[in-house]
Amino acid sequence: MKSLDTKLAIVTGAARGIGHATAQLFKQNGYRVALVDKDKEELNNLSTNDVNEKKFCFDISDSKQLDNMYEEILNWHNRIDVLVNNAGVADFGVIEKTTIDRWNEVMKTNLDGVFLTTQKAIPSLKKTKGNIVNIASISGLRASTLRVAYGTSKAAVIQLTKQQAAELGEYGIRVNCIAPGPVKTKLAMAVHTQDIIEAYHDAIPLNRYGTELEIANGIYFLASDKASYITGQTLAVDGGFEATGVGLPSLRK
Numbered sequence: 001m002k003s004l005d006t007k008l009a010i011v012t013g014a015a016r017g018i019g020h021a022t023a024q025l026f027k028q029n030g031y032r033v034a035l036v037d038k039d040k041e042e043l044n045n046l047s048t049n050d051v052n053e054k055k056f057c058f059d060i061s062d063s064k065q066l067d068n069m070y071e072e073i074l075n076w077h078n079r080i081d082v083l084v085n086n087a088g089v090a091d092f093g094v095i096e097k098t099t100i101d102r103w104n105e106v107m108k109t110n111l112d113g114v115f116l117t118t119q120k121a122i123p124s125l126k127k128t129k130g131n132i133v134n135i136a137s138i139s140g141l142r143a144s145t146l147r148v149a150y151g152t153s154k155a156a157v158i159q160l161t162k163q164q165a166a167e168l169g170e171y172g173i174r175v176n177c178i179a180p181g182p183v184k185t186k187l188a189m190a191v192h193t194q195d196i197i198e199a200y201h202d203a204i205p206l207n208r209y210g211t212e213l214e215i216a217n218g219i220y221f222l223a224s225d226k227a228s229y230i231t232g233q234t235l236a237v238d239g240g241f242e243a244t245g246v247g248l249p250s251l252r253k
């Protein structure tokens with residue numbers, strides 16, 4: 001087991017995309033990182049021959065699996081300093097075609113998963129006065145079509161962040177949230193048509209998609225001591241999307 005004072009960050013959904021970039025950033029900054037994902041194949045594709053990172057194949061929406069996950073992680077390293085609740089799924093569909101099964105599938109990972117993963121980390125985070133960063137979305141800040149389940153799940157994560165911050169503050173545990181704008185990951189590209197890509201470019205002041213690293217930098221900042229008096233907040237890392245009203249494409253012409 002590694003020395004007691006090396007910090008540990010758990011990143012869920014770390015096999016690819018934003019989660020993977022986040023795990024790498026924490027590692028570069030001296031953390032040990034637990035890469036959690038339910039996708040065995042994607043995890044197997046990652047080469048991890050570094051003693052400071054380890055893969056854990058678990059589904060964070062399943063309470064029993066989470067118990068096993070924490071047991072394995074704490075057997076590997078004896079403390080938890082940061083939890084990044086990043087694992088998420090997207091399902092875009094019109095309201096009338098969003099069956100309750102599709103709705104529940106989205107809520108199970110995006111909302112229940114964040115609730116459960118956090119709840120079970122509290123005893124460890126109390127000991128380290130650690131902190132949590134939840135990953136929502138600009139879809140949780142602004143409504144759009146096709147996102148009835150996804151957008152609602154992410155808006156709930158923003159409120160859940162405030163609830164968690166309010167209650168856990170007295171233990172010195174901070175809880176914040178990042179609302180990413182569009183990033184060309186597998187999740188986004190499965191639901192972003194060419195039309196949607198162009199519309200995002202139009203609506204975003206910086207006129208482009210973000211990168212995985214740009215989102216990871218926001219997550220790392222909120223988890224770091226530089227954010228020691230920030231809790232209960234949602235930071236949009238979105239190229240300015242949330243700040244704008246109507247008319248940007250016309251004004252650009």
Ligand SMILES: NC(=O)c1ccc[n+]([C@@H]2O[C@H](COP(=O)([O-])OP(=O)(O)OC[C@H]3O[C@@H](n4cnc5c(N)ncnc54)[C@H](O)[C@@H]3O)[C@@H](O)[C@H]2O)c1
Nearest residue numbers: 013017018037038039059060087088137182183185187188
């Ligand atoms: N990419 C974007 O444009 C964008 C925008 C806003 C918010 N987000 C959010 O960022 C987070 C990361 O998304 P991404 O774009 O990197 O997606 P991604 O699909 O590339 O990665 C998500 C990872 O989470 C894992 N995962 C999903 N459900 C899980 C579960 N129940 N248990 C364990 N692992 C699970 C997947 O296997 C996958 O490896 C998500 O919460 C997503 O909603 C993404």
